[in-house]
Structure formats: C-alpha cells, structure tokens
Amino acid sequence: MSIDYRGLLLDMFQAAVNAAAPALCVPAHLPPRPRGRTIVVGAGKAAASMAAAVEAHWNGPLEGLVVTRYGHGILCKHIEVVEASHPVPDEAGSKAARRILDKVSGLTADDLVLVLISGGGSALLASPADGIALADKQTISRALLKCGAHIAEMNTVRKHLSAIKGGRLAVAAPPAQVVTLAISDVPGDDLSNIASGPTVPDVTTRADALAVLKKYGIEISAAVARHLSDEASETPKPGDPRFANVTNSLVARPQKSLEAAAKVARDAGLPSVILGNAIEGEARDVGIVHAGIARQCGDWGQPLEIPCVLISGGETTVTVRGNGRGGRNAEFILSLGIAADARNGIWALAADTDGIDGSENNAGAILTPDTLRQAKCAGIDVKARLADNDAYSVFAVLNDLVVTGPTFTNVNDFRAMLVTKRN
Template sequence: MEPRKLLQQMFEAAVRSALPEYCVPRHLPSPPKGRVVVVGAGKASAAMARAFEDAWDGEISAGLVVTRYGYEVPCRRIEVVSASHPVPDQAGGAAAARMLELVRGLTCDDLVVCLISGGGSALLPLPLPGVTLAQKQELSRELLRCGAAISEINCVRRHLSAIKGGRLAAACHPARVLTLTISDVPGDNPADIASGPTVGDATTCADALAIVDRYRIPLPGSLRERLVSGWGESVKPDDPRPRDAQFRLVATPQAALEAAAQVARRQGIAAHILSDRIEGESREVGKTLAAIALQVARRRHPFGAPCVLLSGGETTVTVRGSGRGGPNVEFLLALALALEGEKGIFAVAGDTDGVDGQEEIAGGFVSPDLLQRAWEAGINPRLSLDDNDGHGFFEALGETLVTGPTLTNVNDFRAIFIAG
C-alpha cells in the first residue's frame, strides 16, 4: 500500500474507534427509580448525547450539553448549546450556570449522566464569584501560549471555576452520578479531562499559584488573592459528594493507537506503540522520534523495518513567532528537519478532534522529499519552525490533513512509517 494511504487509514481508524456511536452504548447505566438528567461538555458531547438518546430506552427528564462551535449534533430530548474553544466565551459561561441549576434539588432516587470529553474545560468557563470572564479569557490565552502541560493548565482552571474540580458532582448530590468520558489527556487522569467537573481534585490553590508563577503569567490582584487565600479550593477526593460518583472511560488514546496498529498489521507491517502519553515541547518530541526512526532505518534497532511507530499524548508549543502554530504540525516540521530527507520514512500527525491548535486543520504529512519541495518553492523550513508557522508550511506544500469536525477527541495521533 502507498505510504500516505496507509498513514491516512491508520489515522481514520484511530478516530473511528472513539466515535460516540460505538463507545457510548456499551456503558449505559441501570434505570433509576426517579428522574434521569443528562449534562455534559466537550467537543464530543453533542455526539455522545445523540448516542445516549438512541440507545436509552427510558425517559430523560432534562438534558443540556455544551460543545464547540461547529460540533453540534441534533438531539431530540437533550439541548445542545455551542460555545467557544479554546478561549472561552459568554455562551459557555451561561450554559455552565444553567447546568448547575438543572442538577440542583435532586434526590437519591435520581440519576445524573455526565457526558464529558476533551475541550470541556474551556466550554464550561463559569468563574468563581469575584472573577470575571474577561480575566479567565486572558488567563486562558496566556496558559495556551506559555508551553504549560495540559495538567498544569487544568490545575489553574479548576481553582478559579465554579463548576470544575468536582463542583458539578457536589451540586448533583445526593443523586447518583455516572460520568461517561472520552479521554483526551495523557494518562487518562479523570481530574484533567475537562478539568474534572465530577471527580475530586487532589491539587490545591497553592499548586495552581505555583504554576502561574513558574510560567511568569501576570495575574490581576483579585485572581491572585483567591489562590493565595485558598478561597477557590476545589472539592477534594475524600468529600462524600464526588467520592460516591461513578466514572467510566468509554474511549481512550491507547485504544485508538491499538486500532491504528491493527490497520498496519493487516498489511503485514509490524506496528509498535511507543506511548499513549508523550508530552513536552512539540519540536523536541519531533527530534526525539526522528532519532528513533533513524535508528530503526539505519541499524534495524530496536525494531526491524518495515514497521510503524505509533504514539499519542499532548505536546505543547511555546509561541515565540507570529505563525499559525499547531502542536502537531510543529512536531512534523521538527521531525522532517531532523530526518533530513531520509529515504523510506513517512509520517502523519494530527489531533483526533480535527483541530490542531486554533486552526480547522487536523495536522499534516511528512515524506522524504518534503524539505526539497519546500526549498524549491522558496520556503525556508527552519524559518517556518522558528516562526511557529507549521500550518502555513504544510498548507503551502499541499500536505495538510483536513477532516472537519470528527465529533470525538482522544488527543494527538502520530504515526511514523519506516519502509526499510
């Protein structure tokens, strides 16, 4: 099979394995004596709501989910609201406030089903009293630019939120709570997926403040005071309200990588999953994986060729240039530069939600002739990387991966094919 077609099929298999229509129905709860309320947030939440509706035989008393603009799926009994991601907006804040009201006053006979997926943190931007949406928007921009890991970003978010960090589960109490989750974070830590609205949080305001100071992010006095005083402390794991809630992972990055591996193996090509939780600067990860690919291509170690090296996780970009960014295309550009046109090595990288950074482009492709084609087109690959302009680079060469909204999100997907 032609290398690019193989890589495309592996990416598609990874996305398909995490589609809500396949993974949600396998995890339906038992019907309660009382009411059923469905809430949720994330890029996949509308599709998850539709899948739940289609598979659920009982009544749904009320429902509300918030998803990213463009990721709407029509539902019959669950309201779908659209909001901004990754920088939040007023629509998300209003939806979060309504969600809290929807789950208040329930009894122990009632059931709340929470449909959570990646992106939910930005889509539920309900600030604590005394914190404004404008402050949260500016803080989000700074956190996204500074190169902080997603676990660090969400730690800060949890401690300035009125709904995240277990607060949604606390509002549901004493109703039974079941969270069905599509994971988009390295290690599948429940507290980091959408900043954990239904799970207890072991981190503290002091941890959040340390992260802000580590990256030298300026904070208005009111925000700093809430962290210094501990006034914004999240709901802890030993609190009985989130402690008794159920939490189920219905789709994960590891399962997506395994689905992609099966595509390669059916073609008689060995597939090796390096990790589902690679983090760090995108360009550094690109150089590291290029070194491994070259070791395989030239020394047949630690694997023989032909083979595919698969990995997932969430890399970051510290923005220093004025380009169009994107962690997956930044990874690919650094990979290509480190490979230096090595024959027989091809790669794809993309975000499984269809959006790399803030562009409606999932990622891109690398082939051995990529750098040569760039030079012939008058494009300096090194300058493109220095300017954080991966999207501009791959778009100019016709090597972008465009999917549109995939309606799911299991993080970044990377595949390197070494033909041998």
C-alpha cells in the same frame, strides 16, 4: 508488494478516530434507568455525539444540556446542545455552565445525573468562581496556551478559578446519583484532568495553581489573587462525603485508538510498534526524538526491521515565540522532517483526533520523503518557518495538510511514522 503510504497513514488515523466513536463506545457503559428523572449534562468536543449516542440507546425519558465547540454540534431530540468557544472560553460557554449547575440542583435520591465529558470541556465549562470575571479567565487561558504549559498545569489553574470544575459539578448534585462517562484526551487517562474533572475530587491546591502562574510569569488581577488566597476557594478533595454517590468511568482512551491503528498497519503487512500513548513535551523536541527512533530502525533494525511503522500518542505543547500559523501536530511534523533530513524514506502523519490542530482548520499534516525538496523548490526556508511557529503555512503550500473537519470525538494526538529504507 506496492503500498500507498499516504493512503495507509490516513487509514490508520481514521481507524484511531473510529475506535473512539461515541456511537460505539458509549452504549455499553450506560447505567440502569433510575426511578426518578434522568438529567444529562456534559461538555467537550465529543459532548454532542455522546448525547446523541445516549438518546439512541436510552430506555425512558431524559432531558438535559451539553456544551460543545462551535461547529461540533449534533441535533438531539431531548438534550439541548449549546456551542461555545474553545480553547479560550466565551460568554456562551459561561452561560451554559451556569445552566448546567442549575439543572443538577434540587434533585432527589431517585434521580440520575448522567455526565458526558470529553476533551475541550475545560474551556467550554467556563463558570468563573464568585468574584472572578470571565475576562480574567480569558486572559489567563490565553497566557497558559501561549507559554507552553502542559495540560495538568493548565487544569490546576482552571480548577481553582471555576465554580464547576475540579469536582464542583458533582458536589452540586446530591442526593442524586451521578454517573460520569468520559472519553480521555489526556496523557495517563487521569479522570481529574479530563475537562478539569468536574465530577472528580481534586488533589491539587490553590498553592499549586499559584505556583504554575508564577512559573510561567503570568500576571493576575487583584480579584484572582484575592480568590486564590482565600481558603474557601479550595476545591473538594478525596474523601469528601459528597462524592459518595458519584461514579466516574472511561469509555474510550488513546491506547485503544493506537491499537486500532497498529492493526491497520499489520493488515497491510508492516510490523508496527506503539512507542507510547502519553508522550508529552515541546512539539519540536518530540519531533527530533521521533526522528532519532526512525533512524535507529533504518540503521540498526531496532526496535523494528524496516519497512515498519512507529506509532505514538499524547499531547505535545508549543511555546509560541513567533507570529506564524501553527498547530502542535504540524509543528511536530515539520520538526521531524527537518531532523530526519530526508533519510530513511520517512512518511509520517500527526493529527489531533478531534479534527482540529489547535485553532486552525486542519487536523494535522503529512510528511513525505520529498517534503524538504518540495519546500526548497517553493522557496520556503523550513527552519525559519519553524522558528516562527509557522508550520501550517509550509504544509498548506505543499498541499500536505490533513483536513477532516470535526470528528465528534477526541482521544488526543495521533502520530505515525513509516520507515521505508536504510540510509
């Protein structure tokens, strides 16, 4: 049986994205209509598509505002959609966050605040705490993105510099009922880390935030230092009575998307295994580990006999040391290719399920058994490009970028390897 491996990888990725489509996963989780008003607010790369799904299935009047990344907007009839910057916040996101806080204030016990949260909301809900300038948050955001901090560390800092994240949106809404529907883009599906948990009590502290900044040597302004030294800046904690009327629910998660992709592989006649849905670490290191697992399949038939498919998810990081055009998924794929060294006939795809690999226009990239040879013929030194964080440029030359445009959902990174032969 002949299999189009490139087509199969793309079909698996699409299945993973489709499994988290808001139109499919939001409606079943909608709460009952309240006696009073329904105010819809939210943030994230999937926020606009989640708002559209609510409008399509809501029985009654509603109003509200959600903020999403530039280019990820969808026109809604009753819910205003604002576009803002990601991953570094801008004034559009800051204004939208302040308006969201205004919309949930002054409500009654008969009213419902329906909060729609997805990955990217941390940058998009950019309402600096009192005394902190947006420029401070922008500077710290850039430093955190460049230093290789993982998502929990970044969000610990973000929560403590915000007027809306780390549970503060929820505590602005009483006595109204608050129901949050979240699409998970974080390892472990920790609700407090999805968009920095605007409606979830925060277990991290100001001391934790300072420790992260110190760990990575990130300089802070005098205003930020004063804020983090003030007890009044601490986030609301578990047990706070203001969360008594708050419900947080996951409507889509990475595991379900990986399972959907695995089914596509099995339907094509290939055994598959999910290595994990919460794999973190430096993208190039994770690529080396995945190459080792693929080699184990080819050499020893473990954990699967070849041909087989290995699938994983999670969120890698990149410590930027070079000046190239990167993206964590493209960097993972280039590292995997170098480590595999054309052995075991490996085909692989890694892509962000939101359609954007970092700040570039691609979702990710594809590795073929011929990638290293083609790169050499094109005069590309792949190891030098990897050292320069320039994986994007490699796959652009080889025409192996995965370009989808915005997918209007986000359940983190998707990775799949096809191991087709023995050494």
